[in-house]
Amino acid sequence: QSALTQPPSASGSPGQSVTISCTGTSSDVGGYNYVSWYQQHPGKAPKLMIYEVTKRPSGVPDRFSGSKSGNTASLTVSGLQAEDEADYYCTSYAGSNNLVFGGGSKLTVL
């Protein structure tokens, strides 16, 4: 199984919206509604932000939203804040009890 494809970087100014993509295949992202997104600040463990494509865990601001079209999932962060600057990773179920991560995207708040 190959890693999901994410852009290495994304950026936006405070208050703006930014979208990070996560591209896989019909065997992972496109085949299942089990895409999740994680935020990771330097030196910290990842934090779940979105699961099952669009669902937000309790405590995650509604500025974070997820979607999927075909083999590509997306994470949108609206109303960017300085604290949103972090690395973001997507994950997808890949069938046969396998999970695959994306390579990660560094979000910079300008």
Next chain:
Amino acid sequence: QLQLQESGPGLVKPSETLSLTCTVSGGSIRRSDCYWGWVRQPPGKGLEWIGSIYYSGNTYYNPSLKSRVTISVDTSENQFSLKLSSVTAADTAVFYCARVLSWPIMSHFDYWGQGTLVTVSS
């Protein structure tokens, strides 16, 4: 509040076996609706799923690591463990343990340990 804590040697010699344990507190490892998993992150690089285990002992491994990985569970101690054999410098990473929802489909990691750095060096 569920908590996970990794423990084990921070330094392993090349060709030897890396061994880590994850202790779960604040909840039982004998849950029927989740798995328990390991994820690693080499310095400055991305996350990689290593494998997962169900409390009954059923295991699921990343195909790229399957030949070197063993994950086990000790329900009496509320712990699960990772062994990675024949390590090289490329296995140097921060290793995280995490809870994986849900069952039967592994969907997402909702609780994570703080991570532990394991360096492979002679």
